[in-house]
Amino acid sequence: MLSIQNLRKSFGGVQALENCSFKVGEGKITALIGPNGSGKTTLFNIVSGLLKADSGKVFFQGKNITNKKPERIARLGVSRLFQQSRLFENLAVEENLLLALNEDDEKFWKNALGLNNPGKEKHVKVKEILKTVGLENVGKKLSRDLSFGQKRLVELARAIAKPHSFLMLDEPIAGINPKLRVEIAKALKSLKKQGQTILLIEHDMSFTLGIADFVIVLDDGRVIAEGVPSKIRKNPKVLEAYLGE
Numbered sequence: 142m143l144s145i146q147n148l149r150k151s152f153g154g155v156q157a158l159e160n161c162s163f164k165v166g167e168g169k170i171t172a173l174i175g176p177n178g179s180g181k182t183t184l185f186n187i188v189s190g191l192l193k194a195d196s197g198k199v200f201f202q203g204k205n206i207t208n209k210k211p212e213r214i215a216r217l218g219v220s221r222l223f224q225q226s227r228l229f230e231n232l233a234v235e236e237n238l239l240l241a242l243n244e245d246d247e248k249f250w251k252n253a254l255g256l257n258n259p260g261k262e263k264h265v266k267v268k269e270i271l272k273t274v275g276l277e278n279v280g281k282k283l284s285r286d287l288s289f290g291q292k293r294l295v296e297l298a299r300a301i302a303k304p305h306s307f308l309m310l311d312e313p314i315a316g317i318n319p320k321l322r323v324e325i326a327k328a329l330k331s332l333k334k335q336g337q338t339i340l341l342i343e344h345d346m347s348f349t350l351g352i353a354d355f356v357i358v359l360d361d362g363r364v365i366a367e368g369v370p371s372k373i374r375k376n377p378k379v380l381e382a383y384l385g386e
Contacts (some may be wrong), residue, residue, distance in 0.1 A: 142167040142307060142338045143188070148197035150183055150362075155184040158362040161197070164248075165307075170329060170339045172349045173361035181342045185311055189221050190214040201307065220305035222313055224298055230285040234276065234295050237284055238267045241302035267302065273331055274298045275324040290321035297328065308332070310341040314348055326352050351372060 142164040150158040153204065158180045165171045172206045186192040188199055190211035205242050208216050212291045228237055242263050254371045285293060297313060313329075314322045319374075329339060329352055343349045343368055350356065350370040358366040366376050373379050 142202060143340065144200040145184070145188075146198040146200070148187060148194065148199070149195045150180075150187060151195060155364055158187075158194075161359070161362055161364060163357050163364050163367060165338065165340050166355065167338050168333070168336050169354040170333050170341065170352055172353035172356045173340060173342050173359065174344075174346070174349060174356060177361040180362040181359055183362075184313060185221070185309055185342065188214075189219060189309060198368045205238065215263070215303070215305075218299045218304070218306035219309065220246075220303040220307070220354065221309040221311070222300040223311055226301070228292060228295060231283065233281055233283055234271070234298075235267050235280040237295060238270060238299055239263060239304045241299040242266065242304070247301070251331075254365075270301050274315050274328045290317040293317055294324065294328075295323065297325065301332065306338065308337060308339045310339060311342065312342055314343060314345060322348060 145161060145163050146326075148158045148161040151339050161180065161184065167170075173184070174242055175181055183192065187194050188201075188206075190206070190209055190213070193208045195206070195346065198205060199224070203218060204217065206217065229240070232240075255344055263291065268277065268280065271280055276291065276294050276298065279291065284292060287295065293313065293316070297310070300308060300310070310329075314325055317325070329341075332339065333354075341349070341353075350373065353370055356368065356370055356373045358373065358376075366373060369377075
């Protein structure tokens, strides 16, 4: 699905990524872990087109997307959940998702200005997505009236709503209470059963190793370990540096 080949990226004299290479398998949940400053978000930004790599290649479904524009990468099927909220606070939850269903700017603004009727089919799809993330009862609420955890679930729902074949989730449970973390875990497992491919960054190792099929560990911009969660749990370097054991 995704192939990262010898990516390098520096900011001034700081090397964020150094010959970073790995692959993400289709239909699996792959976790990208490592301490702050290890290069995880920089890599996400390069894959999604927000940053340009100094060298190396990114292939998505066999296509070279290295340093392509974000909108072009999104139209190829890459949808991303960001660390910070990007909801339209004055719109209802359902309206936020209806906007996400339209992938081109013209349709987006027509919907935002009320010039487009999204139709029954899209309303049904929105309800299905909200049910997937456990928010089927808040569709009519304004986004600003939700709790932080609920907003995070709406962000996840919006990432799902965008036309895609690949989900990139940047810290999906950061700042969320334990009950909602369980809901997000259920949602991600449900998406995998539906055939979704997911790459996530998450610092909560209990959550991450509990849902991931495969784990990639970064340190100083390099891959230092990769494998199934049981293998990562037993890796001495990972235990010492990232799990605190």
